[in-house]
Amino acid sequence: MALAVSVVGCGAASSASSSTLLGPAANYDYQNFTYSQGLDANGHWEGVSALDYVTLPEDYAAIPLKKSDVEPSEEDIQTLWDNLLESNRVNQPVTGRPAETGDIANIDYSGTVDGVVFTGGTAQGYDLTLGSGSFIDGFEDQIIGHNIGDSFDVTVTFPDDYGDSTDEAGNPITLSGKEAVFSVTLNSLAVSVLPEATDAWVEENFGASNDLHTVADVDQYFHDSLYDSNLTNAIVDYLTENAEISSVPQVLLNYQVCSQLSYYNSYASMFGYESLDEFLSGFMGYDNADALLADTESDILNSCNQLLIFQAVAESLDLAPTDAELEAYASYTETMGEGYVHLLALQDKVLSTLREGAQIS
Known part of the structure; x- marks a missing residue:
């Protein structure tokens, strides 16, 4: 599961001049962004020892969580059922x-x-x-x-x-x-x-494709999926709230900014705009790319913090993905590079380890 390595959400359009932290968009070579830039062969940030920047909470390897924060509610499970039936109308x-x-x-x-x-x-x-x-x-x-x-x-x-x-x-x-x-x-x-949720309906629609054969199977599948998602979110929230970060290395800021600007620049080209600024102004309501960065500065910083924390955990616990874990992302290698594949697999490894160690009561 990839965390934070993505385009951050944009808020309301802004005309702010530029980001105090990030500076102007002209400082970034986003036209030549690649997903493995700034990453070494192990999926770590080049030249960065994350533990030099991050102080992890003492209980990071056994995060204390409340069962009520991770256990799915009946309402949550019913919402997934409602969505499933709605998408299979006949x-x-x-x-x-x-x-x-x-x-x-x-x-x-x-x-x-x-x-x-x-x-x-x-x-x-x-x-x-x-x-x-x-x-x-x-x-x-x-x-x-x-x-x-x-x-x-x-x-x-x-x-x-x-x-x-x-x-x-x-x-x-x-x-x-x-x-x-x-x-x-x-x-x-x-x-x-809407179809009626019966064992026969589940078998017909999801027996062969998902190995789900009864209503109870789907209930359990929804429960497990929600539980895993809730647990992951709770772990990430705990770490971001309790870890102390002294500063963010420039390589991470460069990565996240270039990732975002490259994303929107690709849409500018797709829709026939002559420049990124023209696309942002005409399509998204920003004066220019500087205004976009100013508006999303805090989101970019939060994403950098998450990436840095995850590497710090990997360093502290000496975690590295296995060949089998890397194979799950092998199809990304050609287009996104080895570094990015290792980053994704390493994030999965960190999350899996923290989920196993979490103390839920």
């Missing part, structure tokens, strides 16, 4: 009644403006949830009340700011503010329903 066919709000109507439609068919106004077998508001105002309302097999016209008016289209020959057609007539056929109706 469409149940509806017959013998007209279309109603909430139904999924499968339709064919072809629209015209001034009698001319326009691009984007025709589809076959389209599933439209009635009442979703995903089509032009009035379109879905005019399907309600019709029966499967009905063919009928739907007349709507495009909003005044609607974009233009073209006819079959490619000639422009103005849609803004124009009345359109759609010939619609209602092919079928369905309703989206």
Whole structure:
């Protein structure tokens, strides 16, 4: 599990000049950032003995935690069940009644403006949830009340700011503010329903793929996943709250800043912006990269502190990942480098060791 080696979250847009701690973005070679920069072959920060900067709490190897802080609640487990069932909704066919709000109507439609068919106004077998508001105002309302097999016209008016289209020959057609007539056929109706959580349903959907065969298996899986996550978070919180850090080596600050700026710079290139500053100003509301760094300074520092603490624990306990533990991240080697792979595996090793040593009462 990787901790802190990621783009930190951004708060509200800012126009601050630059970060007092980090300085201007121009000081960082983020255009050439690599995930293994500043890391040695063991996943440690180059030239850094973390214990020179970090004083760990005396009980760091046997962190005292309350059971209530790590044991999942029934509400937490139910939330995971709710999410699982919601993501596995099924469409149940509806017959013998007209279309109603909430139904999924499968339709064919072809629209015209001034009698001319326009691009984007025709589809076959389209599933439209009635009442979703995903089509032009009035379109879905005019399907309600019709029966499967009905063919009928739907007349709507495009909003005044609607974009233009073209006819079959490619000639422009103005849609803004124009009345359109759609010939619609209602092919079928369905309703989206939640599946029932039964042993049979679990076996069918998760037996082969996840080795989960009963409702009780899923309950246990959710419990264990939440427990592990809660325990990890509690350990990280304890260390960050109780470790003393004298300062942060520049190599870590360089890494975290370049990681963040490189991330947003890649999006600037993807979306066709000429510079990072132009992207941040036009897309994210920051005046420039300096303002971004000023706004996220504390998040970057917290991430650096976590990385430094984890290396300090590894040094103190003489921890290093095994070949098998490194193999879990082997697929990252080509794109992210050996140093980064060792860092990820080392963080897993530290967390695993601290979880085993935690004193929960």
